[in-house]
Amino acid sequence: MLCPIPKYLTTKKIAFFLLAAIAIAVQAQISIFSQGDYLGLRINLADILLPVAGVFVLFSLISKTTRWPEWSNKYTPYLLFSLLGVLIIALINGYYYIGGWSSWALINKYFGFVILICYFHLAGWIVTNFGQSQTTYSFVKYFCAAFLITLVLSIIDTVQQPFSGYSLWVGDFAWDGLMANRNAYMVAAIFTITFLLTFSIYDKLILPFWCSALLWIILPTFTIYNGSRTGWIFGALILLAYLIKAPMKFLKEIAPFLIIGTVITFLIFNYISNGEIRLIRQYTFLTALFQQDEPDYFGDQKRYIALEDGIELYQQSNPIIGAGLGAYKPFQIEKRGKYIDVIDWSTLWLLTEMGILGLASFSAFFLLGLYVLFKKGYKEGSAYHTAIFCFLIIIIAMSFLHELLYTRFLWFALGLGMATQPQEQDKPCTSF
Numbered sequence: 001m002l003c004p005i006p007k008y009l010t011t012k013k014i015a016f017f018l019l020a021a022i023a024i025a026v027q028a029q030i031s032i033f034s035q036g037d038y039l040g041l042r043i044n045l046a047d048i049l050l051p052v053a054g055v056f057v058l059f060s061l062i063s064k065t066t067r068w069p070e071w072s073n074k075y076t077p078y079l080l081f082s083l084l085g086v087l088i089i090a091l092i093n094g095y096y097y098i099g100g101w102s103s104w105a106l107i108n109k110y111f112g113f114v115i116l117i118c119y120f121h122l123a124g125w126i127v128t129n130f131g132q133s134q135t136t137y138s139f140v141k142y143f144c145a146a147f148l149i150t151l152v153l154s155i156i157d158t159v160q161q162p163f164s165g166y167s168l169w170v171g172d173f174a175w176d177g178l179m180a181n182r183n184a185y186m187v188a189a190i191f192t193i194t195f196l197l198t199f200s201i202y203d204k205l206i207l208p209f210w211c212s213a214l215l216w217i218i219l220p221t222f223t224i225y226n227g228s229r230t231g232w233i234f235g236a237l238i239l240l241a242y243l244i245k246a247p248m249k250f251l252k253e254i255a256p257f258l259i260i261g262t263v264i265t266f267l268i269f270n271y272i273s274n275g276e277i278r279l280i281r282q283y284t285f286l287t288a289l290f291q292q293d294e295p296d297y298f299g300d301q302k303r304y305i306a307l308e309d310g311i312e313l314y315q316q317s318n319p320i321i322g323a324g325l326g327a328y329k330p331f332q333i334e335k336r337g338k339y340i341d342v343i344d345w346s347t348l349w350l351l352t353e354m355g356i357l358g359l360a361s362f363s364a365f366f367l368l369g370l371y372v373l374f375k376k377g378y379k380e381g382s383a384y385h386t387a388i389f390c391f392l393i394i395i396i397a398m399s400f401l402h403e404l405l406y407t408r409f410l411w412f413a414l415g416l417g418m419a420t421q422p423q424e425q426d427k428p429c430t431s432f
């Protein structure tokens with residue numbers, strides 16, 4: 001078969017440009033369409049790239065210069081699209097509960113999930129057509145580099161703010177990066193740390209050594225000022241696991257820089273930064289949470305309220321299909337006279353509004369993901385699949401404390417990991 005070099009060269013270049021652009025842009029979030037009691041739709045900057053990517057991919061498929069994404073497990077597309085069916089059932093169920101369409105349910109949750117499927121399939125298309133090893137490594141490299149840049153900018157802003165009197169950072173708070181949410185920024189940090197450490201165990205470098213050293217130096221300051229208690233717990237567990245797995249690497253390549261970073265954090269915290277941006281009080285809230293029945297921190301109060309109201313709503317609903325998508329808000333308003341907040345943990349939200357069907361369906365999909373990733377990671381020795389396997393376990397555990405199901409880069413990274421490249425004789429010609 002003759003290979004039209006310019007066409008495939010262009011296709012591959014564009015595909016890798018999209019890969020790099022998504023790795024960077026997926027770390028920037030904004031809220032749009034907010035009005036009245038509707039909090040708006042939070043989107044990633046990378047979402048803007050999806051229509052462009054979709055047109056390009058569709059054209060390449062129609063012209064038969066590329067092929068449809070293929071998956072390591074044949075049940076992957078069936079389970080994935082069954083989730084859309086579950087959401088449709090929940091959407092209709094919510095319509096009858098509310099007596100109308102909920103903007104939050106329709107736009108944020110339903111169409112938001114369609115966007116996640118697009119990320120997943122775009123990643124699968126890239127792997128199927130251009131190989132897994134190079135594409136996965138490129139994505140992780142650009143993601144970690146972009147995160148490190150925002151981390152550097154965050155600490156610069158923290159140090160200069162007391163002297164200039166104003167923030168140079170584009171966000172409202174330096175330690176939520178560009179993600180408009182400090183917990184989302186912490187998830188990006190967990191992703192970066194997990195991949196850096198896992199690749200290190202496999203003796204592969206994602207970033208140059210000095211870049212990794214810089215990240216470990218800034219990490220203690222990030223941990224204190226970001227203030228995510230969930231991040232503290234899981235970050236410590238990740239480092240502990242690495243210490244057990246590779247003690248000499250930890251002592252030589254990480255521990256000295258963490259010590260330097262801790263000293264720098266102490267100096268910044270006590271002699272440079274002002275009290276308005278300190279989140280060390282989160283430690284007080286964390287200890288108080290285990291010492292008394294009623295939490296003082298409003299964030300913890302909201303979680304207690306969500307647990308009580310979510311379970312109560314579920315008990316009043318059909319146990320199989322739940323209360324319906326968007327039903328929680330009007331229920332809480334009727335019960336408490338006002339709307340407090342969304343259910344900020346994925347498992348409770350799935351059970352409350354989608355019932356056993358929703359919780360079981362999403363659990364089945366992620367269990368399949370864990371199976372595929374474990375097989376390729378631990379059994380076949382892939383650093384990327386081992387890392388995404390570990391990260392998915394962390395996300396599942398963190399979902400008992402936060403709503404992380406709609407994390408964009410999770411679905412893109414998962415798509416890269418669950419896709420497969422066909423046999424050499426069946427692949428499109430990509431040589432040049």
